[in-house]
Amino acid sequence: xxxxxxxxxxxxxxxxxxxxxxxxxxxxxxxxxAEDLGSCYGAMLRARRLxxxxxxxxxxxxLALWIPLRGQEAAQVGSARAxxxxxxxxxxxxxxxVAWERGLPPLEVLRLLRGGTHGGWDPMAHNLAxxxxxxATQALHAVGYALGVQLDALRSRPATLDVARTAxxxxxxxxxxxxxxAVANFTAxxxxxxxxxxxxxxxVGRPDELVGRPMKTPEGxxxxxxxxxxxxxxxxxxxxxxxxxxxxxxANEAFVWAASFGAPVVFFCTNNQWAISTPAARQxxxxxxxxxxxxxxxxxxxDGNDVVAVHSVTSWALDRAxxxxxxxxxxxYTYRMGPHTTSDDPTRxxxxxxxxxxxxxxxxxxxxxxxxxxxxxxxFAARRAEAEDAAAxxxxxxxxxxxxxxxxxxxxxxxxxxxxxxxERARFRAYQESFQx
Amino acid sequence: xxxxxxPPVNPTTTAPPAPSHRPAGPxxxxxxxxxxxxxxxxxxxxxxxxxxALGAALRDALAADDRVVLLGEDVGRLGGVxxxxxxxxxxxxxxxxxxxxxxxxxxxxxxxxxAMRGYRPVCEIQFDGFVYPAFDxxxxxxxxxxxxxxGHLRMPVTIRVPYGGGIGAVEHHSESPEAYFAHTPGLRIxxxxxxxxxxxxxxxxxxxDDPVIFFEPKRRYWERGPLAAPENPPLPLERARxxxxxxxxxxxxxxxxxxxxxxAASAASAEGRSLEVxxxxxxxxxxxxxxxxxxxRTGRAVVVHEAPVTAGLGAEIVARLTxxxxxxxxxxxxxxxxxxxxxxxxxxxxxxxxxxxRVLDAVDRxxxx
Numbered sequence: 001x002x003x004x005x006x007x008x009x010x011x012x013x014x015x016x017x018x019x020x021x022x023x024x025x026x027x028x029x030x031x032x033x034a035e036d037l038g039s040c041y042g043a044m045l046r047a048r049r050l051x052x053x054x055x056x057x058x059x060x061x062x063l064a065l066w067i068p069l070r071g072q073e074a075a076q077v078g079s080a081r082a083x084x085x086x087x088x089x090x091x092x093x094x095x096x097x098v099a100w101e102r103g104l105p106p107l108e109v110l111r112l113l114r115g116g117t118h119g120g121w122d123p124m125a126h127n128l129a130x131x132x133x134x135x136a137t138q139a140l141h142a143v144g145y146a147l148g149v150q151l152d153a154l155r156s157r158p159a160t161l162d163v164a165r166t167a168x169x170x171x172x173x174x175x176x177x178x179x180x181x182a183v184a185n186f187t188a189x190x191x192x193x194x195x196x197x198x199x200x201x202x203x204v205g206r207p208d209e210l211v212g213r214p215m216k217t218p219e220g221x222x223x224x225x226x227x228x229x230x231x232x233x234x235x236x237x238x239x240x241x242x243x244x245x246x247x248x249x250x251a252n253e254a255f256v257w258a259a260s261f262g263a264p265v266v267f268f269c270t271n272n273q274w275a276i277s278t279p280a281a282r283q284x285x286x287x288x289x290x291x292x293x294x295x296x297x298x299x300x301x302x303d304g305n306d307v308v309a310v311h312s313v314t315s316w317a318l319d320r321a322x323x324x325x326x327x328x329x330x331x332x333y334t335y336r337m338g339p340h341t342t343s344d345d346p347t348r349x350x351x352x353x354x355x356x357x358x359x360x361x362x363x364x365x366x367x368x369x370x371x372x373x374x375x376x377x378x379x380f381a382a383r384r385a386e387a388e389d390a391a392a393x394x395x396x397x398x399x400x401x402x403x404x405x406x407x408x409x410x411x412x413x414x415x416x417x418x419x420x421x422x423x424e425r426a427r428f429r430a431y432q433e434s435f436q437x
Numbered sequence: 438x439x440x441x442x443x444p445p446v447n448p449t450t451t452a453p454p455a456p457s458h459r460p461a462g463p464x465x466x467x468x469x470x471x472x473x474x475x476x477x478x479x480x481x482x483x484x485x486x487x488x489x490a491l492g493a494a495l496r497d498a499l500a501a502d503d504r505v506v507l508l509g510e511d512v513g514r515l516g517g518v519x520x521x522x523x524x525x526x527x528x529x530x531x532x533x534x535x536x537x538x539x540x541x542x543x544x545x546x547x548x549x550x551x552a553m554r555g556y557r558p559v560c561e562i563q564f565d566g567f568v569y570p571a572f573d574x575x576x577x578x579x580x581x582x583x584x585x586x587x588g589h590l591r592m593p594v595t596i597r598v599p600y601g602g603g604i605g606a607v608e609h610h611s612e613s614p615e616a617y618f619a620h621t622p623g624l625r626i627x628x629x630x631x632x633x634x635x636x637x638x639x640x641x642x643x644x645x646d647d648p649v650i651f652f653e654p655k656r657r658y659w660e661r662g663p664l665a666a667p668e669n670p671p672l673p674l675e676r677a678r679x680x681x682x683x684x685x686x687x688x689x690x691x692x693x694x695x696x697x698x699x700x701a702a703s704a705a706s707a708e709g710r711s712l713e714v715x716x717x718x719x720x721x722x723x724x725x726x727x728x729x730x731x732x733x734r735t736g737r738a739v740v741v742h743e744a745p746v747t748a749g750l751g752a753e754i755v756a757r758l759t760x761x762x763x764x765x766x767x768x769x770x771x772x773x774x775x776x777x778x779x780x781x782x783x784x785x786x787x788x789x790x791x792x793x794x795r796v797l798d799a800v801d802r803x804x805x806x
Contacts, residue, residue, distance in 0.1 A: 088553075117587065118581070118584065118585045119584075119585035119586050119587065120585075120586075120587045121586070121587065121589075122586065122587065122589035123553065123586055123589060123590060124589065125589075129553070130582070130585050130586050130590075132578075134573065134577045134578070137546060137573065137574060137577065137578050139546075140542065140543055140545075140546020140547055140549070140550065140574065141546055141547075141549045141550040141553065141578070142550060143543075143546070143547055143550060144546060144547035144548060144549055144550020144551045144552075144553070144554075144558075145550035145551070145553050145554050146550070147547060147550065147551055148550065148551045148553070148554025148555065148556050149554065150532075151506065151532060151533075151551075151554075151556065152554070154532050155503055249542060249570075250542055250543075250546060250573075250574075253538070253540040253542055253543035253546070254543070254546070256538050256540065256543065257537075257538055257540075257543050257547055260538050411584065411588065412583050412584040412587065412588035413583070413584055413622050413623050414583070414623065414625070414647045415583060415591055415645075415646040415647050416646075416647070418675065418722040419722070419725075419726075420722045420723070420725065421722070
């Protein structure tokens with residue numbers, strides 16, 4: 001069975017069909033307004049263009065490595081926009097569009113992949129952790145952070161920053177409209193002004209479209225645990241991991257801890273079908289979202305190429321976390337259109353027709369088809385021009401990046417540099433300078 | 438006492454700065470206890486077993502700063518398998534003294550996340566041989582996040598690990614894994630040998646903004662000693678202590694082997710030989726000025742640890758001291774430690790562990806050159 005023959009259910013919750021038609025779902029409604037959809041399109045197009053530029057820069061020897069995100073724009077932009085600025089995000093290593101959505105300058109990711117730093121940015125400036133290259137380690141960090149959020153409530157004063165609710169916000173466009181209840185702000189009709197909805201009637205409970213039916217965390221499991229404030233104003237944690245990382249012990253420990261403590265965390269699993277050359281089928285015999293029920297919390301598969309559905313499902317999951325209802329696993333079903341990294345050659349392990357099938361499901365084309373109904377070519381051309389400008393700026397900034405000073409690797413090993421480290425650095429400098437004489 | 442050319446760097450003589458991501462404004466702006474170890478050890482007698490000193494340190498750290506959180510297997514209701522955390526959950530609640538799910542990677546990984554949120558977690562790994570599931574989180578994450586974040590994140594995480602043999606235990610309960618961690622940049626490693634250092638070093642570890650692996654010599658848990666540090670002001674956390682001054686040779690030891698070396702020195706003294714015993718206290722960084730000063734005076738040295746000699750901490754110490762003291766040495770520096778085998782079953786451990794005779798044998802060899 002080719003990809004194109006897959007039953008529609010396989011893709012999980014879907015609100016925007018590949019042909020650009022919005023459809024209704026029994027549980028999830030679109031939460032993005034018309035303006036947001038346009039903004040999402042611009043962000044996704046820009047992410048793809050920056051991704052192409054970065055690949056080119058790697059090929060030209062300007063980056064040590066690039067990790068392409070092509071095909072995953074909707075999964076990244078849709079989920080990132082579901083988060084509030086006060087929420088804390090833990091990326092894996094392909095979430096460039098997530099980072100950019102959080103307001104991190106695109107250059108910061110390239111600084112890392114050019115080889116100037118192993119991370120570099122201040123996680124607290126954008127409520128965005130540094131990349132984690134060791135698979136699933138970040139899932140435990142996210143759970144620990146979420147436990148800290150719970151403890152804040154107990155301490156009745158913030159351990160860190162309430163100020164972050166607004167601090168990072170000015171950098172972020174298209175912020176989620178839901179802050180209280182997971183209800184739609186718009187019906188699809190209101191938001192588009194013309195009937196693109198295929199089914200006019202509300203679906204009546206077809207939970208079979210949900211892989212891993214949402215359920216309430218058993219109350220007994222988290223009794224007495226300090227809760228996020230019940231009004232949903234608390235902080236949630238959103239952590240990204242891939243289909244390969246789901247096989248790691250740390251992912252499973254993170255699920256155990258999160259469930260046990262009812263931690264306000266959303267595990268966002270980007271199932272892009274391939275862990276380098278290993279197909280997702282080697283990681284799991286059941287849909288990954290179904291794993292959650294074994295740990296005692298809901299798991300939902302969502303069409304990862306549908307930015308509307310990704311945003312709605314992630315918003316719902318984050319809202320659960322903020323209300324103190326515990327963790328959720330979201331599996332975004334998508335496809336890594338490019339190689340694992342610029343060092344990889346996917347033609348050695350996967351058929352070209354698979355890529356072709358997924359190309360027909362492209363997340364940007366899909367949203368473009370929806371928007372084309374009421375936006376003209378000039379609007380699309382303007383978005384393309386913006387993306388081109390951003391790419392040109394990124395290239396210029398990357399080429400202008402200075403190399404770090406030669407002894408930079410001695411920096412920040414410990415908070416207080418030891419006598420021994422100071423002496424070793426001094427010997428290194430003296431040795432380096434001996435070549436200058 | 439030794440003299441030093443450089444003043445010691447001591448992160449605890451001044452209040453450690455608040456984590457960089459903490460906002461100005463209401464709320465605590467730094468540790469409430471800027472000089473841990475200076476506070477009187479209230480409610481305890483003048484002497485106590487090491488285990489009680491460690492418990493008192495944790496109790497005082499929890500009381501001094503409500504960002505301190507304990508995590509570990511069986512640390513709450515049970516008080517830990519060695520009862521170090523006895524009574525702490527009752528006193529501070531189940532949310533600050535957390536009985537964790539079983540999973541060492543989870544304990545350390547969650548502690549990292551808590552530290553990112555502004556907390557100061559203290560983890561307990563139940564036994565030395567169970568630290569390996571957490572090895573990845575310690576080595577690839579905890580030790581590197583400060584640098585990875587460009588210095589923006591601090592990881593004030595303390596990981597307590599009961600270690601060493603001599604208690605008649607089954608496999609994985611008697612090991613000395615400190616060299617794995619000493620090899621890793623970005624970690625501080627402390628190990629007390631006395632009740633006074635148990636209290637002082639653990640308070641300093643919790644107050645320290647760097648990650649600290651805190652090795653506790655479990656076979657010395659119930660050895661009693663004065664609780665007050667002999668020095669005033671107390672030694673900084675990265676200083677070694679001359680546990681016994683001497684003139685003829687230097688014994689360099691830490692944790693459980695300090696007592697063994699003091700006993701050896703006492704026996705040697707009966708034979709008219711004066712041995713100096715240095716208690717390292719900090720395994721990373723090592724206090725080179727104190728070590729080189731002693732070895733340059735005595736001209737002879739033996740390094741003693743329970744861990745296998747092969748690629749052990751002694752190898753590093755000997756190499757560095759040979760380099761720094763070459764023209765003062767009367768003999769090659771000796772090493773006494775475990776053999777290059779898995780730690781043996783309990784009925785064989787007496788033969789495996791360094792003891793007074795093996796230490797004195799090694800000292801004799803330094804005099805027979």
